Amino acid sequence: MLEVKNVTKYYGTNLAVNNLNFQVKDGEIFGLLGVNGAGKTTTFRMITGLLDKTEGEILFNGKKVDYSVTDQIGFLTEERSLLTKLTVLEQAKFYGGLKGLTNDEIETRLDYLLEKLEIKDYKTRKIKELSKGNQQKVQFIMSIINKPKLLILDEPFSGLDPINIELFKNLILELKEEGTSIIFSSHRMDHVEYFCESLCILVKGNTVLSGNLKKIKSSFAKKNIIIEGDVDKDKLMSIKGVLNVEKSSQTYKVSIENNDISDSVFKYVSKCKNIKKFIVEEPTLNEIFIEKVGGAYEK
Amino acid sequence: MKNKLKLLIKDGLNKKLNTKWFKIVNILLLVIICLLLNLDTIIKIFGGDFDDPIEINIIDSTGEFYDLIKENYKITTATIKENDVKIKKAKKSYNDLSKSIKDKESNDIIVKIDKELDEYKVDITSFDYVDTVTITLLTNSINSAKQTIMLSNSSIDKEELANIYNPLEINRTYLSKDLDENHEMIEYISTLLIPIFIIPFFLLILLVIQMIGAEINEEKSSKSMEIIISSVSPKIHFISKIITSNLYAIIQSLLFVVYFVIGLFTRVLLTKTSLTNSFSGEIGEFIKTFLTSDILKNVIKCLPWVIIMILLSFIAYSLLAGILASMTTNQEDFQQLQTPLMILIMAGYFIAMLASTYEKSTFIIILSVIPFLSSIIAPVLLITGQIGIFEISIAIFLLVFTIYILIKFGSRIYKVGILNYNSNNLWRKILDAIKIKD
Secondary structure: OEEEEEEEEEEOOEEEEEEEEEEEOOOOEEEEEEOOOOOHHHHHHHHOOOOOOOEEEEEEOOEEOOOOOHHHEEEEOOOOOOOOOOEHHHHHHHHHHHOOOOHHHHHHHHHHHHHHOOOHHHOOOEHHHOOHHHHHHHHHHHHHOOOOOEEEEEOOOOOOOHHHHHHHHHHHHHHHHOOOEEEEEOOOHHHHHHHOOEEEEEEOOEEEEEEEHHHHHHHOOOEEEEEEEEOOHHHHHHOOOEEEEEEEOOEEEEEEOOOOHHHHHHHHHHHOEEEEEEEEEOOOHHHHHHHHHHHHOOO | OHHHHHHHHHHHHHHHHOOHHHHHHHHHHHHHHHHHHOHHHHHHHOOOOOOOOEEEEEEEOOOOHHHHHHHHHHHHHHHHOOOOEEEEEOOOOHHHHHHHHHHHOOOOEEEEEEEEOOEEEEEEEEOOOOOHHHHHHHHHHHHHHHHHHHHHHOOOOHHHHHHHHOOOOOOOOOOOOOOOOOHHHHHHHHHHHHHHHHHHHHHHHHHHHHHHHHHHHHHHHOOHHHHHHOOOOHHHHHHHHHHHHHHHHHHHHHHHHHHHHHHHHHHHHHHOOOHHHHOOHHHHHHHHHHHHOOHHHHHHHHHHHHHHHHHHHHHHHHHHHHHHHHHOOOHHHHHHHOHHHHHHHHHHHHHHHHOOOOOOOHHHHHHOOOOOOHHHHHHHHHHOOOOOHHHHHHHHHHHHHHHHHHHHHHHHHHHHHOOOOOOOOHHHHHHHHHHOOO
């Protein structure tokens, strides 16, 4: 289990991370979200021991994170972090060796992962000769070559097509099943919703939202109502408490201030004809994120 | 951590040594060194008139010149040039000899001396240009013979004549007891040895600096540095870079030595004689003198100090290069930052060259103990006897102290630098990093 307790980081006089707190249990996937420059990379660097904290402590399985435990940590950086002149096998031997693995252990694990990601023919190919997507696969393999107990995934699906995203998803879930604690960071909120049980959203180093995703969603005041039928958009908008109405083909998505407004909307809809669907939904993570982070969100 | 250090060193060396370019460059180096060491033999293999001695045919109608010219020429060439010229009395007429030289296009020379109305007339005939040394020696010998003839024809008696020609015996006295009797030879040898020592040192230092810069920048720009540093401490990584680059320099130096030995061995095989005899002329004389004089003993005596200085200098330069490389964000920035290092090495090189001109200059001796400059100056001054064990010990002590400072504070800069991707406020970042305690 990873525990981040009251962690603060200053670069000179600039505050990068302010009093950050979260826990990632064994076999849990935790989302660390934020716009660019929010403090995510600084947090990852502190967790992996690359940066010293100004205040607070980071414990992994009750021990301070230092070079005695970093062999159990895997880190997939947002940018490409491969020595592209090497072959896939050479790179694996180098990174695996740094994680304390023997050459035999590395090769066995590499064969398994190459097979899983359907690139076993590239084992002896130079990384620079591979496509962007395949390089991302190699980078992912390198981050999990040591079967990490803690895995940090920063934008893992970058440059991947939907089929390969599925392959990655399966491997991530396999690691979760094996008890790996995973910190997941992505600008794709649908991926975060898919994987994460709990999360933390950072804005300029400060935590603006943190906790269990289900609880966050259910406690989030704003809701959405999905309506399919013949309704008048202007009349929906005129109902007090309705924030927005979006129409896509036959469906209307009505954003409301809180759950109580759904009664008023239902009263109007019940008078309309040809109604096939009326569902009150929790907001998407994307909506929560935009609400919390504001217009600063960038893809 | 020890295993990880070993892995980093092994991987670093493997990346350098196990490349096709390393193999190609070293094959080329072997070929070039062997060619240079056997250049004279190769030139002869490709042909030319080097093996044919030049025949100087003297047609001396006066009967006075021949013996004197032959004697004068022999005396002069005995000390300064290998005797590949034969002087002989012509058995054929001028016309026959000219025709023969023209037909064969040979290098032979005809010297025709006649006396007309108490005046000597000399004609030198050759097919082609005559090399400067031979023609100078020949004309000097003829002129000298003429003076001898003129003097002997004068009223001066034989004893007086002998006195005129006898060289003066010049005795040299040195009042200082510290002077070395081999001084002139040492000076002569040092002018040859200094470039031989400095140039490979200069090249290898450059190699080490550029290797460190390229490796650190590659790891930084590829962001693989983050993965590496998340597994090993920056200090271990820093040490691994220093050890790897220095091991590489040592391996390359040893290969240079091996290529040199192979080149010499090839020379012995090609010339079918002993190594010292295989070198002719001045080089041969130089080697023989060098091997038999006390100078070799002096060089051997200085060698341990020189080796210590070289090794420490490599470490100091590589530490500085590593620190500078960690602060840069790309190879271009590093190339600019390595300029001060280049200037230091160049300064050491020029001052070392000046040392033989401004012998025992206090200023140069002071410079010889200053770290980084001392790398080249101190060994050169030691070999040429301008400084002793005391001065070289000070130079070593100061260099060791500098290395300690570079490791202590440099590793702090390195730790911050390798994860720095922004060149803004660079010097402030360096100063802030120095303040952070380990």
